Structure formats: C-alpha cells, structure tokens
Amino acid sequence: MTIHNASETIRVTPLYNGLQDQQFQNPYVDIDELREEPVPHRYIHGGFTGTETKFSFYFPAKENYTGRFFQPVYPVQGSENASQSHTSGIDNKIGFAIASGAYMVETNMGGPSSDSTLVYRASAAVALYSRVKAAELYGPHRPFGYIYGGSGGGFKTISFMENTTGIWDGAVPFVIGTPVAIPNVFTARVHAMRILKDKFPEIIDALEPGGSGNMYAGLNEEERQALEEVTRMGFPPKAWFAYKEIGDGALTVLTPAVMRMDPGYFEDFWTVPGYLGADPQSSASKARIQFKTVITEVVWPQKQTSSESHAASNMGVDEAWKMLETAEEALPFFKLQNVPDTNAYLDGAFIRICSGAAAGLDIPLGRIEGNIVTVGSAFGFFASVESLESVKAGDEIVLDNSDYIAIQTYHRHQVPSKDFVVWDQFREENGEPLYPQRPLQVGPIISCGGAGSLQSGLFEGKMIVVQTLMDESALPWQADWYRAKVKEHLGEKLNERFRLWYVDHALHADTSSNGAFDDLHIVNYVPVLHQALLDLSAWVERGVTPPDSTNYKVNDGQVTVPAKAAERKGIQPIITLKANGGERAEVSVGESVVFRAEIEVPPNTGKIVSAEWDFEGDATFPNPAILKHSNEEGSQAVVEATYSFSRPGIFFPVLRVASNREGSSDLYTNVLNLCRVRVVVL
Structure with missing residues (x-):
C-alpha cells in the first residue's frame, strides 16, 4: 500500500522479500532428470511441503548458461507444466529460454486460494528457490530474474513487481488492463455486437484498405450510438474483422462474479428509470426472451474426466479463462417440448428450472439444434456437473436472456475516477454520471x-510493457493509463526504467494464429515479447539502453501512431504498400497489377530480413519477395512485384515482413508486420 503527496510517495506496507515466509520454508524435489524435448535441458519438479504450490525448472547446459531466468506468469493459477503443451515454433517458451542462455521457472502460483496475496508470495518463493538450485548446478551466484505475463497474467506480473523486493529484476507485462477493465471491456463490446450484428460486413469493408473510411455510413441512430460508444471506450475498430471469432470473450465467465457481487442490478436494469431495460421501446426490451417450455428427455453423454493436460493446454492469454469452464462433453442435453423462433436472440441465455427437484437452478444455454438444447460451459452458474443430475423429464423451464442483455450496459453504471477518461462520455458537463450508478x-x-493488489505504478527494477493496437480485450489505451501511473512516481526519470512498445496488426492472443482468416489480417506479437525480454536483461545486466517507447497519442479512447518508423519508434517494421500507386486498384481479368512497398524499421532496432506475398487470400504466403535494401544498415528496403488475377472478384493482397535485431532469421525474435491493399478485378 502507498500514500501519495505532492512531493513524495510513502510506502505504508513493507515490500515482500519472501525470506521469512514460514509457509515456504520446506521445498522438495520429486523429479530431477535430463530431457531432450523440446530442447535438451535438465528438468526439476517439486513443491513446498504443506502447500499446494508446485514448480518446474528447466535448466540449460552449463556451457550455455548466462546467469538469468525467465518466469512466465499465466492469467490464472493453473499448471506448473503449462509450457510443456506448447513446444513447437514460436510458442515454445522452454526453447526460447534455453536458446537465450536462461533457465525457465514455472509455477502454479499456489493454486486457488481465498488469500489474494498467495499468488505473488508463492511465485516469489519459487523464484527464490530456483536460485538455490541454480547455485547448486552452476556454482555460487545470484541469477538475474525476469517475469512476463499477459492479460490476467499482466495484472499479476505488475502486482508481483509492485509488492516484492529482491525477487525479480525486471518485467515484461503485455496486453494489460486497468483496475476497472473487468467486466467493462467485454460488456461494451457485446452490447455493440448485439445491435450491430447485421452491419459488420459493411463496417469492415469501410475500414479495409480502399474502403470508404466511414464505418458509420448506413447505420441508424441506435446502431451509430452503439458503435460510437464502444469506439470511445477504446475498442479498436479494425479489430471488427474478427467479430465472429472474438465473440463475447470472457464475459460468460465473469458474469457470475458480477451476479454475486451486485445481484440487485439485474432487477434494477428492467425496472428502474435510467437503465436501458426500463424503457419498453428500447432494443434491449425488444430482444428480451422469456420462453416457457417443458423438458421431455434428459440425455447424458459418456462422462469424461478432466486432466492436468487440459489445464496445461489452455494457458495463453486468450485461452486461460476457459480453464474456468466445465468441459461441455461431460454435460447433458435436453429435449424440449417446443423451442423459440430461430431468430430469437439467445446469446448468453439461461435455462431456468422452474419445477421439480432442480427448481431454482440456473444453467447457461449452449445452443439449440432442432428441439434439443445443450448446456453452456460457463463455470459459476451451477454448483457442479453433479447438480445437473436433479434435472428430470417433465421439469418446466424458461429460456431467459434477461441477465445477459442487462450486463451488456453494465459499464454505464460503473463510472470510475476521472483519470479513466473513456468514461467521460457517460458524465455530465459538471462531471456527474449520466446514468444511475451501482453501489460498488x-x-x-x-x-x-486475481492479482493480489491494484496497480500503483510504483515498483523496483525495470519494465518494458508490450501492448497491441488491435487488441479487442485489453483495449490499447490501458497501457497508456499505466504509463501515466508509473510517471507519477518516476517523473523525468521515466525513461531510465520504463518502456511502452505498441505492436500494430495484432489482437489479444499470444499464441500462433488460427489459419487463413487471421494470417491475412494480423501477425504474432510473441517475437516482440522475446526481444523485450532480451533487451530488458541487457538493460538490467549491462546498462544497454533499449529502443525508445512508441510515440503515440490517445484521443477519445483511440491510440494512434505516426506512419513513419523513425517517428513511431518502438521496434516493429513499418510498411507502406501500394497497388498501381494507391490503396485500391481496379483492373480487368488478366491485367497486370504493379505492387510496390517501402519498408523501414525504427532506428537502431535491426535489419529487414524477409518479406513474402499472398496475393489471392489463401494465407500460405507462397511468393517470397526480393528485398532491395535502401541503406547500408539494412533498416530500409523496397519490394516490388507484378501480378495478374485470373478471375473476377475483390482481393486483398498482403505483404508480410520481418525484421531482426541481429539481422538473422531467428524464429524467436523475428518481429513481424503486414500491410494490405484492395484489388477489384472486373
């Protein structure tokens, strides 16, 4: 805890050093062996007696060790072996650590607990004990330690740095939120998705290269207001290309927590003036469904048991919340006497049991197929899978979407302090909220x-934050909010200990893309994380100053960056691509299109090492480009190509490029970007 005044910051609660914590005085090792996969290393597994805290250490050969460790921090407390399920390509955390001369530390962070401080205390205990084992293996020394985590792991990474001393020397939090992010980033998004569901093709087309640029064209007043609201909240409009894939994110997992903490909201929304649902003419009221029917049969599939491998495989920043779900394969489905109209809005609806032994049970609805409904997999709406065994044929039910519609405008009734300026749209000119506010x-x-504390901006060591400009869940402005908190403490010395790098054309997920649809719009930002860890370690250990923070502006919730690499800074290459001299070209079948791209990387951040074309949208990038470097350093290049299309249609040719600090083709640190143009073939 800290207290601030005009001249200094005073700590009230001492920082945690872990040395005297009696809970973590008795470590044990139960596995110590050499492994060849995914790369040769020494694997040590163990825990702390009397606790649920477990750890895994991955040590390189002594001749490859350079005196440091990397410790990934996952969004939720899960498996200490999570990295073992991601061992190929760029997602290979173990391989990256070993290749970087570091050992890797992994922990379950103590497991579920009512003590919110356990998450950083357990992680600190594991980090400290890793140093003991490193000294045994390599000789007496103190390894430098670096943590990194995204999304919920970003909250934790920051909390660990702000609440401890002597544990970690630096951190790379990425795709981070603010203390008021949850559930508001998701509610605003899902509200817009409900109202705009039929308008997204036109919105996306307007935002694509060669489009009109006016995403509001053709919208009615309510649709325009919904799109403007979510945009001013910070949702990046270009991310709508993935509206079908991003869905409601973690909202179904978060909704039970809101229902427990603020149950009165879900009645007030429909009855109290000032809430959208209290207006009978609102779209919320018109979309509301309370459909009564009867279960005619309950069908149970063969039950499957969960395993650690399931937990370990879902620890990416976009997947980890799914660990909180119940496996859908283990749930029953219900045959119904009758079902709603196929056009009914049933997203997020409940199956409410109204009679029989299960009366009062709320079950999330999965999907409707004919007269069958499946059970949704959101944890928290029912006590357990076993509780569903009381549901029987003949039970009366209601399919009800009331609560899910209600939560979609919850952010309007959660107006925070004035430093969260995206909420200004919900304030009167005198600063008072436009809408009724909840009591908490x-x-x-x-x-x-989830993290053990709220961000204060006060930490020891050094930090590089990585944020993506198309992040649909950790809205880009949130990293700027944290930068401002850090600057409150560091002032003019901010650049001595802090960097913020924005990455363009990347969403929230930190794992490899999902094929054609993604690869034509986004790049993987994990190489930026890897380079940040390497730059951070060089900064801490040798005083090597990392590249500058990205130059950006925040206006009405949107983060914008300069078009030129030298002005934008950060470490990502920038592409300017033209087709027949513009962002849009119209040609006939068989007519040649001339493509030309200028590529540059920010000063002192490396060399452009590769470029590849995808002309027709199959996302295989089958056409490697010839780089013509424009300067001796290789930081500028030109790429040219000519291509003709054999069929009519609208095409979005893509050029994807990579830069590398050392000018090599290292998989782990090849920083990517892409650019698209539109070609209309008549």
Whole structure:
C-alpha cells in the first residue's frame, strides 16, 4: 500500500522479500532428470511441503548458461507444466529460454486460494528457490530474474513487481488492463455486437484498405450510438474483422462474479428509470426472451474426466479463462417440448428450472439444434456437473436472456475516477454520471482478487510493457493509463526504467494464429515479447539502453501512431504498400497489377530480413519477395512485384515482413508486420 503527496510517495506496507515466509520454508524435489524435448535441458519438479504450490525448472547446459531466468506468469493459477503443451515454433517458451542462455521457472502460483496475496508470495518463493538450485548446478551466484505475463497474467506480473523486493529484476507485462477493465471491456463490446450484428460486413469493408473510411455510413441512430460508444471506450475498430471469432470473450465467465457481487442490478436494469431495460421501446426490451417450455428427455453423454493436460493446454492469454469452464462433453442435453423462433436472440441465455427437484437452478444455454438444447460451459452458474443430475423429464423451464442483455450496459453504471477518461462520455458537463450508478465498483474487486493488489505504478527494477493496437480485450489505451501511473512516481526519470512498445496488426492472443482468416489480417506479437525480454536483461545486466517507447497519442479512447518508423519508434517494421500507386486498384481479368512497398524499421532496432506475398487470400504466403535494401544498415528496403488475377472478384493482397535485431532469421525474435491493399478485378 502507498500514500501519495505532492512531493513524495510513502510506502505504508513493507515490500515482500519472501525470506521469512514460514509457509515456504520446506521445498522438495520429486523429479530431477535430463530431457531432450523440446530442447535438451535438465528438468526439476517439486513443491513446498504443506502447500499446494508446485514448480518446474528447466535448466540449460552449463556451457550455455548466462546467469538469468525467465518466469512466465499465466492469467490464472493453473499448471506448473503449462509450457510443456506448447513446444513447437514460436510458442515454445522452454526453447526460447534455453536458446537465450536462461533457465525457465514455472509455477502454479499456489493454486486457488481465498488469500489474494498467495499468488505473488508463492511465485516469489519459487523464484527464490530456483536460485538455490541454480547455485547448486552452476556454482555460487545470484541469477538475474525476469517475469512476463499477459492479460490476467499482466495484472499479476505488475502486482508481483509492485509488492516484492529482491525477487525479480525486471518485467515484461503485455496486453494489460486497468483496475476497472473487468467486466467493462467485454460488456461494451457485446452490447455493440448485439445491435450491430447485421452491419459488420459493411463496417469492415469501410475500414479495409480502399474502403470508404466511414464505418458509420448506413447505420441508424441506435446502431451509430452503439458503435460510437464502444469506439470511445477504446475498442479498436479494425479489430471488427474478427467479430465472429472474438465473440463475447470472457464475459460468460465473469458474469457470475458480477451476479454475486451486485445481484440487485439485474432487477434494477428492467425496472428502474435510467437503465436501458426500463424503457419498453428500447432494443434491449425488444430482444428480451422469456420462453416457457417443458423438458421431455434428459440425455447424458459418456462422462469424461478432466486432466492436468487440459489445464496445461489452455494457458495463453486468450485461452486461460476457459480453464474456468466445465468441459461441455461431460454435460447433458435436453429435449424440449417446443423451442423459440430461430431468430430469437439467445446469446448468453439461461435455462431456468422452474419445477421439480432442480427448481431454482440456473444453467447457461449452449445452443439449440432442432428441439434439443445443450448446456453452456460457463463455470459459476451451477454448483457442479453433479447438480445437473436433479434435472428430470417433465421439469418446466424458461429460456431467459434477461441477465445477459442487462450486463451488456453494465459499464454505464460503473463510472470510475476521472483519470479513466473513456468514461467521460457517460458524465455530465459538471462531471456527474449520466446514468444511475451501482453501489460498488466491481472491476477493482475482481482485479485485486486475481492479482493480489491494484496497480500503483510504483515498483523496483525495470519494465518494458508490450501492448497491441488491435487488441479487442485489453483495449490499447490501458497501457497508456499505466504509463501515466508509473510517471507519477518516476517523473523525468521515466525513461531510465520504463518502456511502452505498441505492436500494430495484432489482437489479444499470444499464441500462433488460427489459419487463413487471421494470417491475412494480423501477425504474432510473441517475437516482440522475446526481444523485450532480451533487451530488458541487457538493460538490467549491462546498462544497454533499449529502443525508445512508441510515440503515440490517445484521443477519445483511440491510440494512434505516426506512419513513419523513425517517428513511431518502438521496434516493429513499418510498411507502406501500394497497388498501381494507391490503396485500391481496379483492373480487368488478366491485367497486370504493379505492387510496390517501402519498408523501414525504427532506428537502431535491426535489419529487414524477409518479406513474402499472398496475393489471392489463401494465407500460405507462397511468393517470397526480393528485398532491395535502401541503406547500408539494412533498416530500409523496397519490394516490388507484378501480378495478374485470373478471375473476377475483390482481393486483398498482403505483404508480410520481418525484421531482426541481429539481422538473422531467428524464429524467436523475428518481429513481424503486414500491410494490405484492395484489388477489384472486373
């Protein structure tokens, strides 16, 4: 805890050093062996007696060790072996650590607990014990330690740095939120998705290269207001290309927590003036469904048991929340006497049991197929899978979407302090909220419960934050909010200990893309994380100053960056691509199109090492480009190509490029970007 005044910051609660914590005085090792996969290393597994805390260490050969460790921090407490399920390509955390001369530390962070401080205390205990084992293996020394984590792991990474001393020397939090992010980033998004569901093709087309640029064209007043609201909240409009894939994110997992903390909201929404649902003419009221029917048969599939491998395989920043779900394969489905119209809005609806032994049970609805409904997999709406065994044929039910519609505008009733300026749209000119406010702020409660504290901006060591410009879940402006908190403490010395790098054309997920649809729009930002860890270690250990923070502006919730690499800074290459001299070309079948791209990387961040074309949208990038470097350093290049299309249609040719600090083709640190143009073939 800290207290701030005009001249200094005073710590009230001492920082945690872990040395005297009696809970973690008795470590044990139960596995110590040499492994060849995914790369040769020494694997040590163990825990702390009397606790649920477990750890895994991955040590390189002594001749390859350079005196440091990397410790990934996952969004939720899960498996200490999570990295063992991601051992190929760029997602290979173990391989990257070993290749970088580091050993890797992994922990379950103590497992589920009512003590919110356990998450950083357990992680600190594991880090400290890793140093003991490193000294045994390599000789007496103190390894430098670096943590990194994204999304929920970003909250934790920051909390660990702000609450401990002497444990970690630096951190790379990425795709981070603020204390008021949850559930508000998701509610605003899903509200817009409900209202705009039929308009997204036109919105996306307007935002694509060669489009009109006016994403509001053709929208009615309500649709325009919904799109403007979510945009001013910070949702990046170009991310709508993935509206079908991003769905409601973690909202179904978060909704039970809101229902427990603020149950009155879900009645007030429909009855109290000032809430959208209280207006009978609102789209919320018109979309509301309370459909009564009867279960005619309950069908149970063969039950499957969960395993650690399931937990370990879902620890990416976009997948980890799914660990909180119940496996859908283990759930029953219900045959119904009758079902709603196929056009009914049933997203997020409940199956409410109204009679029989299970009366009062709320079950999330999965999907409707004919007269069959499946059970959704959102944890928290029912006590357990076993509780569903009381549902029987003949039970009366209601399919009800009331609560899910209600939560979609929850952010309007959660107006926080004035430093969260994206909420200004919900304030009167005198600063008072436009809408009725709830008696508590849910976001900070959830954030603190998951990370052990709220961000203060006060930490020891050094930090590089990585944020993506198309992030649909950790809205880009949130990293700027944290930078401002850090600057409150560091002032003019900010650049001595802090960097913020924005990455363009990347969403929230930190794993490899999902094929054609993604690869034509986004790049993997994990190489930026890897380079940040290497730059951070060089900064801490040798005083090597990392590249500058990205130059950016925040206006009405949107983060914008300069078009030129030298002005934008950060470390990502920038592409300017033209087709027949513009962002849009119209040609006939068989007519040649001339493509030309200028590529540059920010000063002192490396060399452009590769470029590849995808002309027709199959996402295989089958056409390697010839780089013509424009300067001796290789930081500028030109790529040219001529291509003709054999069939009519609208095409979006893509050029994807990579830069590398050392000018090599290292998989782990090849920083990517792409650029698209439109070609209309008549």
